Amino acid sequence: MKIVGIAACTSGIAHTYIAKQKLEKAAKALGHTARIETQGTIGTEDELTPEEIKAADVVIIAADIKISGKDRFDGKKVVEIPTSMVIKAPKGLINKIEEEIVKA
Template sequence: MKIVGVAACTVGIAHTYIAQEKLENAGKKAGHQIHIETQGTIGTENELTAEQIAEADIVILAADVKISGQERFEGKRTIQVPTEIAVKSPNKLIEKAEEVVNKNQ
């Protein structure tokens, strides 16, 4: 499964990057291709390409604030959660993504 997403917290420092790392590790551990863009205090990093978004089976938005460029994901299956969920339960979030994708195939 191919997963893309965005992590962004209110302060744009710790939780943004912790959420990115936890999601990417959990996704890879589950055998998926995963790429998480961060939108923090220093701007957007690891920006998703149009190709990555087009090929994605699901989008995970782990955000406590409005993310920029959210329109890029219109028409894609999306899970939106606070960054806290991605930080505390990344494996469960990846499992939820698998359920959503498998249910809609």
């Protein structure tokens, strides 16, 4: 499964990068790929390309704030979740997405 997404927390620092790291690491451990863009106090980093978005099976938005550029994901399966949920159980989240959304 190819996953793309955005991580963003209220301060745009710690939880943003922890969520990104946990999602990417969990995806790899489960045999998937993940590319996560961050949006925070220093702006957007690792911005997703249109090609990456087009190739993705699912979009995960791990955010505690309003993010910009959601319209890029029109027509995609999108899961929106707080960063705390991603940080606590990234593998469980990916497994649930695979079971409920991608195979549906």
